Amino acid sequence: MENVSRLRYFIYLSLIIIGGCTTGKNALQKGDYDASVSKAVSRLQNSPKNTEAMQVLKTAYDLALQSHLRKIDEAKLSNDLFRWESIMYDYQKINQLADDINSCPACLTIVPSPSKYITELADSKYMAAGARYNSGLGYLRDNNRLAAKKAYYEFEKTLNLEPNYKDAKAKMEDAYWAAVTRVVVQPIIVNSSLYKLSADYFQQQIDQFIGKYARNRFVLFYGEQQATEQKIVPDQVLSLNFDDFVVGQTYVKERVEKLKRDSVVIGETRERKPIYGTVKATLSIFEKNISSSGLLDMSIMDWQTKKLVRQQKFPGTYVWRDSWASYKGDDRALSKQQLAMTKRREMLPPPPSTLFLEFTKPIYSQLVDDISYYYNNY
Known part of the structure; x- marks a missing residue:
């Protein structure tokens, strides 16, 4: 019985708390008059005869109206250059309160003619x-x-x-x-027909990036040809040049391992019993690395002063790898992995143009990150 009584008490207390929240009483006590009006209106829309909500609405609306009108009078007397935005905000709140009440028939019996300041709002705006x-x-x-x-x-x-x-x-x-800052991006020049197509592709990626750049509306990128056609006078010129690049440096390393395995069946007796012995082999493992790398210089120059405003260098490396093996002796001395490696043959490496393109990929990532970092909040 004691537990039942306690449960009833908590239910009763919860209903009181919930009722206070939904009628706006708590908000009223905290001085949040606008919220109090809104909650009371909402409660009266669902429960038109709720006595507490009626009392809250009358008190909260009067206090809310007085509060906003006081803020308006104070703002009009201030020296704040943008005081009319504060005044406008308060008129908007007053009009919103009136709209809320006008949408609730039960509320209009409590506040028959809520104030609206339409002309004043338009003037303040x-x-x-x-x-x-x-x-x-x-x-x-x-x-x-x-x-x-x-x-x-x-x-x-x-x-x-x-x-x-x-x-x-x-x-x-x-x-x-x-x-706006107008930035003309000069094309990369690579004096080698062997890498021209790859360099052109790298340039196309950069052109696509600057063409889609929209993070900072006050920075506009132009390709050199585009700038010439549109007669753009740049604020800055962004230049990209390879300080150096090396394609196809080849390194071949041979590693020799002496292998042996015991307890391997090497024959049979006349009675057809296995004969165990040791098998040996010499394994030669070949590893080929073809390294390609380069260093891209990015410089940004102020067009009017001809001063360098930013310079960064971006390294890039790509290593193509291949491995194979050969052996002499008994293949039973080799593991499955070693035996599989001996069945492989030396592969042809990618053409130089592909190697060039591969080492520019990490350079491109660094480059666009740095350009974005520099210009996003420029």
Whole structure:
């Protein structure tokens, strides 16, 4: 019986707590008047005669309205350049409270005419847009790339507030082009017909990367031919050159092992009983490594000052490997793996053009990572 009584007590207590949460009472006690109104409205939509929700709604709405109007008056008296955004936010909250109440018939019996500030909201939004617009003009007058970026974002905020505000679209476009860094990427020159196709493929990968680059809207890459055709005056020139590369350095190593195995059947007696003995063999293992490597230099130069602003070097190596073996003696002295190796024959290595392409793969990964790192937040 004691357990039953205790269970009833906890159920009763839980219902009180849940009721307080769903009617907005707890939010009201914590001073979160907007949340309190929202919870009370939600409860009255589902339970129109809930007495506690009615009481909460009346009190919470009056306090919420007073709170937002007080914040609006305080903001109007402040010197904050962007105070109209705060004012706009509070008018939006007041209007949202009114919309919530108007969507609930039971709520309208408690708050018959919730206040809405439609004209005031529109005016504050227009004033907020004007503040952002003037801020953008100020940054544009500074006449430098970083200030132009700030101006761009200010005009963007202006248009988010008022899509047709004055000439904000044109000013945003002006700010963008004043903020953009134009980077011309010079092609890699490899003075060897043997590697021309592979070098061209490597260049195509780089061209694809810069063509798809979109992480930083204020950095535009151009290939050299594209820049010439469009008469682009670069801000920076990115040059790529191989300091050195070696293709097809061949190393062959031979390792000789003396093998023997005991207790191997080497014959039979006249009575057909096995004769055990030791078998021997000499195993020669050949390992061929063909190494190809190179070092790519990346330099970024400021076009106006002709000063080097960044230089990095990226190494790349590729090693092609082959192995085979031969033996002399009794093959029973060899393990299965060793015997399988003796059945292999020396393979033809890839052509030089393929070896060239392989050692550029790690170089490409390092290169695009570094370009991204440098320009993503430029």
